Amino acid sequence: MGKFLKTDAWVGLIWFCLGMAFCLGGIKLNLGNFHKPGAGFMPFSAGAFLGLLGLIQLLLAALKTDKGKDKIKGRFLEKVNWRKFLITFLTMVGYVMFFQSLGFLLATFLLLFLLLKLKEVRWIFPVLFSAAVAVLGYLLFVVWLKCPFPGGIPELWLKRLS
Amino acid sequence: MNGFLEHFTLGIHVAFTGVNLFYCFIGVFIGTLIGVLPGIGPAGTISLLLPVTYGIHPVSAIIMLAGIYYGSQYGGSTTSILVNIPGEAASVVTCLDGYTMARKGRAGVALGISAFGSFIAGTVGVIILMLVAQPLTEVALKFGPAEFFSLMILALTMSVYLAHGSAIKAMIMIAFGFCLSQIGLDAITTQGRFTFGILDLDNGVGLVPLVMGLFGISEVLLNLEESSDIEIFQGKIKGLFPNLQDWKQSIGAIFRGTFLGFFLGILPGSGAVVASFVSYAVEKKLSKYPEKFGTGMIEGIAGPEAANNAASSGAFIPLFTLGIPSNAVMALLLGALMIHGLQPGPLLISQHPDIFWGTIFSMYIGNVMLIFLNLPLIGLWVRLLKVPYHILSALIIFFCMIGSYSINNSTFDMMMMLAFGVMGYFLKKGEYEPAPLVLAFILGPIIENSLRQTLIASRGDFSVFISRPISAVSLGFAVLIFLVSIVWKRRKTV
Numbered sequence: 001m002g003k004f005l006k007t008d009a010w011v012g013l014i015w016f017c018l019g020m021a022f023c024l025g026g027i028k029l030n031l032g033n034f035h036k037p038g039a040g041f042m043p044f045s046a047g048a049f050l051g052l053l054g055l056i057q058l059l060l061a062a063l064k065t066d067k068g069k070d071k072i073k074g075r076f077l078e079k080v081n082w083r084k085f086l087i088t089f090l091t092m093v094g095y096v097m098f099f100q101s102l103g104f105l106l107a108t109f110l111l112l113f114l115l116l117k118l119k120e121v122r123w124i125f126p127v128l129f130s131a132a133v134a135v136l137g138y139l140l141f142v143v144w145l146k147c148p149f150p151g152g153i154p155e156l157w158l159k160r161l162s
Numbered sequence: 163m164n165g166f167l168e169h170f171t172l173g174i175h176v177a178f179t180g181v182n183l184f185y186c187f188i189g190v191f192i193g194t195l196i197g198v199l200p201g202i203g204p205a206g207t208i209s210l211l212l213p214v215t216y217g218i219h220p221v222s223a224i225i226m227l228a229g230i231y232y233g234s235q236y237g238g239s240t241t242s243i244l245v246n247i248p249g250e251a252a253s254v255v256t257c258l259d260g261y262t263m264a265r266k267g268r269a270g271v272a273l274g275i276s277a278f279g280s281f282i283a284g285t286v287g288v289i290i291l292m293l294v295a296q297p298l299t300e301v302a303l304k305f306g307p308a309e310f311f312s313l314m315i316l317a318l319t320m321s322v323y324l325a326h327g328s329a330i331k332a333m334i335m336i337a338f339g340f341c342l343s344q345i346g347l348d349a350i351t352t353q354g355r356f357t358f359g360i361l362d363l364d365n366g367v368g369l370v371p372l373v374m375g376l377f378g379i380s381e382v383l384l385n386l387e388e389s390s391d392i393e394i395f396q397g398k399i400k401g402l403f404p405n406l407q408d409w410k411q412s413i414g415a416i417f418r419g420t421f422l423g424f425f426l427g428i429l430p431g432s433g434a435v436v437a438s439f440v441s442y443a444v445e446k447k448l449s450k451y452p453e454k455f456g457t458g459m460i461e462g463i464a465g466p467e468a469a470n471n472a473a474s475s476g477a478f479i480p481l482f483t484l485g486i487p488s489n490a491v492m493a494l495l496l497g498a499l500m501i502h503g504l505q506p507g508p509l510l511i512s513q514h515p516d517i518f519w520g521t522i523f524s525m526y527i528g529n530v531m532l533i534f535l536n537l538p539l540i541g542l543w544v545r546l547l548k549v550p551y552h553i554l555s556a557l558i559i560f561f562c563m564i565g566s567y568s569i570n571n572s573t574f575d576m577m578m579m580l581a582f583g584v585m586g587y588f589l590k591k592g593e594y595e596p597a598p599l600v601l602a603f604i605l606g607p608i609i610e611n612s613l614r615q616t617l618i619a620s621r622g623d624f625s626v627f628i629s630r631p632i633s634a635v636s637l638g639f640a641v642l643i644f645l646v647s648i649v650w651k652r653r654k655t656v
Contacts, residue, residue, distance in 0.1 A: 025356055057330050
């Protein structure tokens, strides 16, 4: 419980700081007055509200003691599978970063392949499935629905060949 | 009366043409599919399919797109009940009791009452829409900014009451949602607020990337951590038809949800999400056993599912009669109408009666199709859910990526979705519920505009919120619910 509450206190501090940031931003934008609220009126109010709540959470968490009670098994305490999280997250970031340059077809294939390989031991299924989805997706979105997705490297190759 | 009969006949004639029946079916099928699949919603799907409508008749286009919207309300409950992942934001509340019912072996009843409740609400909603479009709009027009402000505050307070965890954390989510809604150009002064010079942020944080990230990507990230596939309901789903006792318990909730949902659907910023939350709160309040909500109470499904479907019908009123979209999906439909050279507003019904009446009747036909899609074909959707989760999650991520890109053909929206996905992941780890954040985000601009307009009109006098009866009553309820939820939650934790 102690660890969980400590985390809550730190998070409360983060909310407080975020709220203050919005307050400062609101002040810079011009608060106006009650007769004619300015652009910064609502950001300031929302930030103040957030900051106050963050402070309350910080104080509540800091003041609470476990007094020998059982540990609260909050989700923060559960083991985080950082490997899976990071691989998934970085794969998605990679998809976004290379979407324009690699193109829809290639980027989609790589995205699905890497995501499936997280769990799949064999290679053949991820390769075939990813290729099938990428091609079907291309036919559906680009050819039929005419969505302006980037062609990327394959399109450049095709242009050079033709 | 003659005019009404003439329009009635026109509507039937338009809705029952082969091509419109086809597009209605396509719309509700896709709607159910994306409703079942978490992580992609009607807004993203409609934006993806907008180009498809260029080559088809406007009536068919609106029929299909509308079908996606109300179809997704049906489909969203399927994953809420079977997998405890809301297919749609409006089905978040269904998870509370629906999944518990499934775990107790009553998945069939939960699915059945959800579908039948949605059908009844959809049917009643369409009938009400048909009869009272004009008068209802006139009532909503009487709401001034003070009333809108107070009603939205009431809606947000209810989400604190509904939050399962800490009230403080729910309020933090609301405050943060408010803050996020401030990003972008100020509506009145056009000053850039927290855009940091990034042009993509001038229009603010996109709703679709936000929702896809918080509800789709974050859930996938959480579930991928599980060593085994997530628990999808196994075995045959039996007993789709509720028994007499189930109907006795649910029918009141269904009708209350219908009328509540329809009314809330008319109000801009409300819609299916707010309707489902409010309905849940109402049923909990009226129940003899409020403490049992969250443990498999059938009213906890019947009311909200009816409400979200009725709200999807009610949302068409301001769109067709005033040209004002009440939510993001309606905004996309507005765009679809304008793409086809139609000007939504008071003249739409008189100048293009086929659009309004054809869509109305196709909504009824769509509701009938949805009963057959959702109940007898539940096996098809369950089979979809039995696909190993790592395959489904890869597809969900793919659709989320494509959906967020297709809004503005910008990778910035994809990055924003990812950022919210990671944020949602850590928020859920910290026992913060994202639903109040989303609600506050959607209502934030409306609340701000209402507040500023009221203060300008009243010259800074806050007493206007008390002197106007509807506003005073709404704020009074909000204060009461807030105090009750704080006291009640503190008693729970002591």
